[in-house]
Every structure is written in structure tokens, then in C-alpha cells.
Amino acid sequence: MADVARLAGVSGQTVSRVANDSPRVDPATRERVRVAMAELGYRPHRAARALRTGRTHTLGLMVSTLASVGNSRMLQAVADAAASRGYALVVVTVSAAGDAQDAFAQLRDQEVDGAIILNEATALTAGGLPDDLPLMVVDASGAVGPHATLHTDHAGGAGAAVRHLLELGHATVHHLAGPLGSFAAAERERGWREALAEASVPEPTVLRGDWTAASGHAAAMTLAADATALFAANDQMALGALRALADAHRDVPGAVSVVGFDDIADAADFRPPLTTVRQDFDALGERAVDTLVRGIETGAPRAADVLETALVIRASTRPAAR
Incomplete structure (x- = not known):
């Protein structure tokens, strides 16, 4: 630090302020110090900074699986x-609710400043959450104590999908739901039910999968022969449903209109391109980290936040045949 100060022609305190992103440095001086840091190969020592500030600039992330598209x-x-905020990330996978307390212990051993409990957090919060660790809880039902929460407006997105299909003249909309116990699946199913009720149209029996394309294929094979509209709770199951309908020689969208949820990167390349509800994973990740870090660094109140969705209309839906 002293070498950087000499090269930049500033005090050691100014170098410290630049290293810690203090706003109390004018832009020209900040740039001069950063150039000196780069020239000398200087970077702050994370362990030393932690001893001084009591924070490690490390976040934890707890997740039940990384195999799903949404979680990855x-x-x-x-x-x-x-990374954009200068924080490292420690990832802990938890296979069952009973392992959650062990995971929290692992994160404490890593001395994280706070942690994010990722999508489908309900199962991981069943055993209770620690009060001594700042948390951001994503997609969980029930109380989470003093911790911040965030979720996509799953029900609102599902409602938009159903209304789109009803406005195309379909008598009702069948639903390929996600697994029982899933917060997102339950919310999307709720949005489907509420939209049908608002339109006073009959509610078909729910089909159910486990988020995978294979489960969507199996469930859609049982779809009623007179069904003309299907809302799948995610794009992967919609993909399986498209194959099942093709196997049954039912044209999409000629005989059946199909809508998914998530707008994964490949959805526009399905055959036909899939109408779907866009869930902005990048915005979710950004919002989760921003809220958690602000709480850690400023003690800002921990909020309950909801991210809106958007219906993306493509070629898998069309007006019902008359």
C-alpha cells in the first residue's frame, strides 16, 4: 500500500479509501491510484481486510439442486x-430439509457475510432459519422471520398465459403443473385456477410433472382428445408436451395451442417456437444480491420483493378452430 501511495503521489489513507470503494476520493485521484495499483500488481488482502472490517466480502448460496435450468x-x-460488487461466492447444495442446518453451519465456517437461499427455498426453510446470518430467501412460502424475500410473480404470469389462450377463443385451458411441494408450481397453478374462475369457464383435471421434458411427455400423453389449449408450468415440460402431441398426430398450434413458462434460451427454437411467460433470471439474481449486500453494508430494512413477468407470444398459439 505504501508503494502504491508513493507511485500515485497520495497518502496511504487515500489508497485505503480507493481499495475499499469509499466515495470520499475525487475521480481523478481514484483513477491515478488504480493505475498505480495495476502497475505494481497490488490487490487488497481479503483475510487482512476481514480482520479489520469484520466482513469477508463472501456470500453463501444454498440450493437443493443445480440440475434444473432455472437454478443453473x-x-x-x-x-x-x-463479483461485480467485489464479493466471492460459496455454494452449498442441500439434498433434504434435514441437511439445511448443517449447510448453515458450513456457511458460518466459511465466515460468509450473508447467504441466498435459491429457488424452491420452502423445503430448505422448513427447519427454521438462523437469526444471526443475513439471508435473502428466493421462492419460499410461509414466514421467514426477519429475512428478505424475493420471488417472481408466478401467479400473475400464469394468469396472463391463461387469459391469452381464452382470448384466442379456447373453451378452457388444461394445465400441466409442476411437482407438489414446489412454491413456483403451486403459485402457477393458483394463477391458472384464478384466471379460469374469473372467466367462468370449466376447470379441467390437472396433469402433473416434475419439471423435466420426460415428465411433460408422459403427462401430455394423457391429455384429453378434445383439449385445444395447454398451459405448461415450465418450458421443459412444454417441450415434452410438444413431442407427445406430435406422437399423437395432433398439430401445434393447429389442433392444440401450447404455452410454457420461463422463456429459456431455447424456447424460441422449439418446433414450433414456444409462446411462454418470461421469468427474468438475470434480474432475479441481480435483485437478490443487491438487496442482500445493501442489508449487510448499510443495515437497510430487509424487504419482500416481487419481480414481474412478461408474456412472449410466438407460433405455438393461435385462435381456436371454429
């Missing part, structure tokens, strides 16, 4: 958002 996209978004 959220992991990338959280990692990018954390």
Missing part, C-alpha cells in the same frame, strides 16, 4: 452480480 441460470446471475 440463477447461479450464474448471482455469481456475476456478486
